[in-house]
Amino acid sequence: MKRVICLALCLLLALPAALAEKAPESNGMDWQENDPWPFVIHHGDRFVPKVAVTMDDCYEFQWVEAAWKLVGQYGGAMTFYPVGDLLKEEKLQPGDRELWQAIADSSSEIGTHTHHHLKMTKLSDFNMALYSKYPQQVTDQLLGRHYPLRTLRPPFGSNNEALRRVLKIVGYHHVIHWEIASTDPEEVLSQVQNGSILLFHARKKDYVCLETVIPALAEADYELVTVSDLLGLPPLEEEEEIFLWNEHKAEYLRDL
Numbered sequence: 058m059k060r061v062i063c064l065a066l067c068l069l070l071a072l073p074a075a076l077a078e079k080a081p082e083s084n085g086m087d088w089q090e091n092d093p094w095p096f097v098i099h100h101g102d103r104f105v106p107k108v109a110v111t112m113d114d115c116y117e118f119q120w121v122e123a124a125w126k127l128v129g130q131y132g133g134a135m136t137f138y139p140v141g142d143l144l145k146e147e148k149l150q151p152g153d154r155e156l157w158q159a160i161a162d163s164s165s166e167i168g169t170h171t172h173h174h175l176k177m178t179k180l181s182d183f184n185m186a187l188y189s190k191y192p193q194q195v196t197d198q199l200l201g202r203h204y205p206l207r208t209l210r211p212p213f214g215s216n217n218e219a220l221r222r223v224l225k226i227v228g229y230h231h232v233i234h235w236e237i238a239s240t241d242p243e244e245v246l247s248q249v250q251n252g253s254i255l256l257f258h259a260r261k262k263d264y265v266c267l268e269t270v271i272p273a274l275a276e277a278d279y280e281l282v283t284v285s286d287l288l289g290l291p292p293l294e295e296e297e298e299i300f301l302w303n304e305h306k307a308e309y310l311r312d313l
């Protein structure tokens with residue numbers, strides 16, 4: 058009898074843990090099992106001379122293009138975190154689509170800075186899901202194919218447990234913070250080290266800083282890589298069928 062009670066008790070105790078562990082699997086996130094990194098990232102491997110240059114917001118596409126070309130000149134790659142709303146069909150100017158398509162086709166990478174530049178931690182779970190995942194639809198429509206957005210940089214670097222839970226449910230691999238946020242080349246170069254993630258914005262003063270920083274990093278034998286490369290994520294698996302929020306909304310709502 059004692060043994061039966063003990064067994065029942067053990068099952069009761071183990072059940073919530075088993076359920077909690079099962080939830081992520083239901084979203085097909087097998088990648089998590091082999092991922093040695095924490096969900097929230099501030100830097101990469103300290104023993105590998107790789108640096109990830111990142112550019113947020115992207116309100117002015119001219120500086121996106123200039124930075125991308127500059128990094129390319131030094132054989133490097135970088136990661137852009139545009140606000141999703143800026144990539145919507147009706148906001149595009151002639152040449153914008155071609156620019157983003159060229160970036161997606163290059164060794165550089167596109168992530169997301171969410172759909173609007175809102176403090177995500179203040180939103181409901183549903184809106185956290187909507188504003189973090191809707192950029193996937195916009196990006197796919199921009200590029201004309203499914204280009205998985207795997208990393209997200211939350212506006213103002215603001216995240217909490219609720220947001221991290223939602224981001225896992227909608228399929229993000231990592232929340233990306235940064236290690237160095239400065240437009241002073243001397244400051245950047247004095248702080249940079251293996252695995253550093255550098256934060257810039259698509260503005261003239263940031264580009265001017267990059268004009269000094271990029272050649273100096275290349276000269277110092279740092280490899281300029283995307284955030285995905287820095288974290289050793291598997292290659293992007295692009296597909297023809299684009300992501301539509303409405304087709305996935307019910308599935309996310311069920312898990313929220």
Ligand SMILES: [Zn+2]
Pocket residue numbers: 113114170174212213
């Ligand atoms: Zn921002």
